[in-house]
Amino acid sequence: MKTYELKELKGVDGIVLNPGRPTPTPAPGEVLIKVRATSLNYRDLVVASGHYPSSIKPAVIPLSDGAGEVAAAGAGVSEFKVGDRVAGTFFQGWLSGAICAETTGQALGGAVDGMLAEYVVLPQNGAIGVPSHLSFEEAATLPCAGLTAWNAVVETGRVKAGETVLLLGTGGVSLFALQFAKMHGARTILTSSNNEKIARAKALGAEMLINYREKPDWDQEVLRLTSGRGADLVVEVGGAGTLERSIRSVRVGGTIALVGLVAGLGQIDPLPIIGRAIRLQGIYVGSREMFAAMNRAITQAQLRPVVDRVFDFDAAKSAYAYLASGAHFGKIVIRV
Ligand SMILES: NC(=O)c1ccc[n+]([C@@H]2O[C@H](COP(=O)([O-])OP(=O)(O)OC[C@H]3O[C@@H](n4cnc5c(N)ncnc54)[C@H](OP(=O)(O)O)[C@@H]3O)[C@@H](O)[C@H]2O)c1
Structure with a gap:
């Protein structure tokens, strides 16, 4: 072979x-x-x-x-x-x-x-x-990007209808996370470097979109879009390069599902994580049991x-x- x-x-x-x-x-x-x-x-x-x-x-x-x-x-x-x-x-x-x-x-x-x-x-x-x-x-x-997004949004994020989920970029994990967040009735904010991709993400159902190249202080925009409250859940694929802004974008008591590191290096001040009681949870793909749960949801929703x-x-x-x-x-x- x-x-x-x-x-x-x-x-x-x-x-x-x-x-x-x-x-x-x-x-x-x-x-x-x-x-x-x-x-x-x-x-x-x-x-x-x-x-x-x-x-x-x-x-x-x-x-x-x-x-x-x-x-x-x-x-x-x-x-x-x-x-x-x-x-x-x-x-x-x-x-x-x-x-x-x-x-x-x-x-x-x-x-x-x-x-x-x-x-x-x-x-x-x-x-x-x-x-x-x-x-x-x-x-x-499904096995890596799909299951990681499922774990971040559903198993760990425990997203509920009406909550706001922040997604970074339009890669594999983020678009699955967008689909799972929508499936659970959440509002979504998505960032991207590219306006053509932003239009495609909008067609997929992302409600609020931010070009993070045009608006490098995208965390301020997230706060504006959530009336100052912040997102309930951030699916963090950027890592140290975006985490500081994600910490500023999430609501007091909200969750950051820490998934990736595409955005390079940076320094993190732990104080706001404590002061705003943010739940910062590392995600590492998921189990076979979670995969089965994801499959049932994908089938029910006929998600593609x-x-x-x-x-x-x-x-x-x-x-x-x-x-x-x-x-x-x-x-x-x-x-x-
Ligand atoms: N922990 C785990 O179990 C697990 C599982 C899967 C993936 N990951 C990690 O998660 C990350 C994403 O994986 P993926 O497979 O979805 O990657 P991918 O398909 O390559 O997508 C990466 C996307 O991130 C966006 N991006 C790049 N630089 C950015 C920045 N500075 N700020 C915001 N967004 C930025 C870009 O979107 P635009 O082009 O729209 O700007 C890019 O398309 C990787 O670090 C990967 O290793 C971890």
């Missing part, structure tokens, strides 16, 4: 196509998945660059996210049969309950082989069925992930370059 392997941690140049890796055979309790689509996350750029904080398996097959069909099932597999449509779960060991050190060790496309291959073998509880109305390209976007561009398998490196360019709106997919 064809697969990509991360031979050297030196960016996209370290990713090499292996045209002749043997197709794996499922052991008892495992399923063989014919991968039909994979999707990229910002994390995959960080992994390829060698800057990911966890250890990376030598010559790892990249990408945490992918969906396909069960092609064979090992002995004792009870949850799936040949032909079932499934995705891999980001953390192979976080099935349910609270996150702990033991559950986050086995992440696809990092510590263990990921999805950028024609076939993968996973333990049956490392896979999960996907909503039937989604294409494989759409389903491939925002797929920006689909690349062919042979053009996988161009997909990485497109992600790195920042031109995307939502998710980038590689068809296998």
Whole structure:
């Protein structure tokens, strides 16, 4: 089978196509998945660059996210049969309950082989069925960006109808978070660097939009739009570069779901976090149990992930370059 392997941690140049890796055979309790689509996350750029904080398996097959069909099932597999449509779960060991050190060790496309291959073998509880109305390209976007946004908005954010959710940028996590916030009846404020993307986010249902390049003090704008109160929940994908303004944008007693670090470095003063009793909660994707809850909600709402561009398998490196360019709106997919 064809697969990509991360031979050297030196960016996209370290990713090499292996045209002749043997197709794996499922052991008892495992399923063989014919991968039909994979999707990229910002994390995959960080992994390829060698800057990911966890250890990376030598010559790892990249990408945490992918969906396909069960092609064979090992002995004792009870949850799936040949032909079932499934995705891999980001953390192979976080099935349910609270996150702990033991559950986050086995992440696809990092510590263990990921999805950028024609076939993968996973333990049956490392896979999960996907909503039937989604294409494989759409389903491939769920395991990391989708589940992280679900965790931030619903599981951790516990958003309620009528509350205000602040979303930063128009990447994969933020647009899923927009869709989940809307699903739960929240008002949404979204920032972006680009007016064309702002128009697209508005068409997706974002009510209040701020161009953070034109208005670098976007926190003041958030306060103006919320009559001085601030947002109930911020889905923070910028990290240190945006966190100070997010702290100023959230209401007293509100929540910041700390997800990412696309906005570079900065210094944080902890005093307003204490003085305004802000709940600052780190988010690390989510469990298989949360994935199942997200799937039920996506099915009920017939929600469709925002797929920006689909690349062919042979053009996988161009997909990485497109992600790195920042031109995307939502998710980038590689068809296998
Ligand atoms: N903790 C977790 O479990 C977890 C899971 C998934 C992702 N993440 C992290 O979350 C972050 C977002 O991931 P993603 O996959 O959604 O990334 P992405 O698709 O690449 O989106 C990034 C977006 O962030 C916006 N952005 C860039 N610089 C910004 C700035 N200075 N201020 C505000 N927005 C800015 C841009 O939107 P515009 O072009 O509209 O300006 C860009 O499209 C990454 O750091 C990623 O590593 C963490």
